[in-house]
Amino acid sequence: MKYDEFLGLLKYRRSIRVFKPEPIPDEYVMKILDAAHYAMSGANSQPWEFLVVEDRRNREKLYQAYLKDFDMIYHLEQQRTPKYKHPAFKMRVDDRDEAIGKFANWKDAPVYICVLEDPRKMFGSVLAARSDFCAASHSILATTMGHLSMTIQLAVASLGLGSQRVDVFVQEPYRQILGYPEPLRLNIIVPVGYRTLEPGPPHRLPLEALVHFERYDMKKYVRSEDFLKYLGKIRKRGKRHGSPPASNK
Numbered sequence: 231m232k233y234d235e236f237l238g239l240l241k242y243r244r245s246i247r248v249f250k251p252e253p254i255p256d257e258y259v260m261k262i263l264d265a266a267h268y269a270m271s272g273a274n275s276q277p278w279e280f281l282v283v284e285d286r287r288n289r290e291k292l293y294q295a296y297l298k299d300f301d302m303i304y305h306l307e308q309q310r311t312p313k314y315k316h317p318a319f320k321m322r323v324d325d326r327d328e329a330i331g332k333f334a335n336w337k338d339a340p341v342y343i344c345v346l347e348d349p350r351k352m353f354g355s356v357l358a359a360r361s362d363f364c365a366a367s368h369s370i371l372a373t374t375m376g377h378l379s380m381t382i383q384l385a386v387a388s389l390g391l392g393s394q395r396v397d398v399f400v401q402e403p404y405r406q407i408l409g410y411p412e413p414l415r416l417n418i419i420v421p422v423g424y425r426t427l428e429p430g431p432p433h434r435l436p437l438e439a440l441v442h443f444e445r446y447d448m449k450k451y452v453r454s455e456d457f458l459k460y461l462g463k464i465r466k467r468g469k470r471h472g473s474p475p476a477s478n479k
């Protein structure tokens with residue numbers, strides 16, 4: 231693959247948050263997972279498993295469990311000064327449905343890939359011995375799962391589909407629905423389906439502001455007193471693609 235093609239794929243992969251309900255070809259799911267399981271992992275521990283959910287009733291149960299999680303995020307984000315609220319949460323404090331429409335609108339995706347992590351596979355690895363079974367191991371597990379998440383999303387994009395990562399914050403409701411044992415944990419849910427829109431390349435900060443040569447360039451350092459300005463900049467420029475198309479409203 232040429233660099234330009236690779237860059238094109240990276241720009242095409244976006245967090246897609248609204249999906250057409252139509253099914254995707256059967257073989258796509260295994261193609262995505264085949265690609266995903268080549269992701270790099272600490273000490274090649276491969277601390278992941280995949281639980282594919284296609285049954286409508288099971289998807290609905292997962293989605294409803296997520297909405298309960300979502301309430302916590304929603305109410306926390308409402309504590310911020312309006313200017314610095316996440317773009318998906320800029321609404322009247324009591325307008326939770328609007329936030330769901332923008333941020334948690336993935337329910338129609340025909341496939342949910344539930345990504346499980348098995349901490350034993352990470353903590354039992356040589357890397358964990360070196361990092362003293364402590365916080366570093368947890369961070370290596372989280373980083374490893376992040377690599378996996380990106381690999382899944384790139385595979386999805388390469389098939390012309392859309393996906394997002396849905397982070398979960400509590401385990402018990404999902405454990406009951408999906409039946410995975412301790413000490414496995416649900417890391418993320420990845421809804422996958424046809425895109426309802428093509429958002430185009432993502433907004434990113436200018437590369438020259440991020441790159442240093444030979445020695446750190448203090449002119450590029452974001453000082454604490456400028457930090458709110460920085461936050462405002464990414465909040466203002468960042469576009470979200472969760473809103474349903476006009477016909478769905």
Ligand SMILES: Cc1cc2nc3c(=O)[nH]c(=O)nc-3n(C[C@H](O)[C@H](O)[C@H](O)COP(=O)(O)O)c2cc1C
Nearest residue numbers: 243244245246247333376394395396397398432468
């Ligand atoms: C660690 C991590 C956690 C994320 N969690 C969520 C999430 O729970 N829900 C969501 O809609 N997007 C989530 N995202 C997606 C980011 O919001 C998104 O990547 C970012 O806004 C850039 O947009 P893009 O993915 O379209 O390039 C997460 C991304 C990362 C890397």
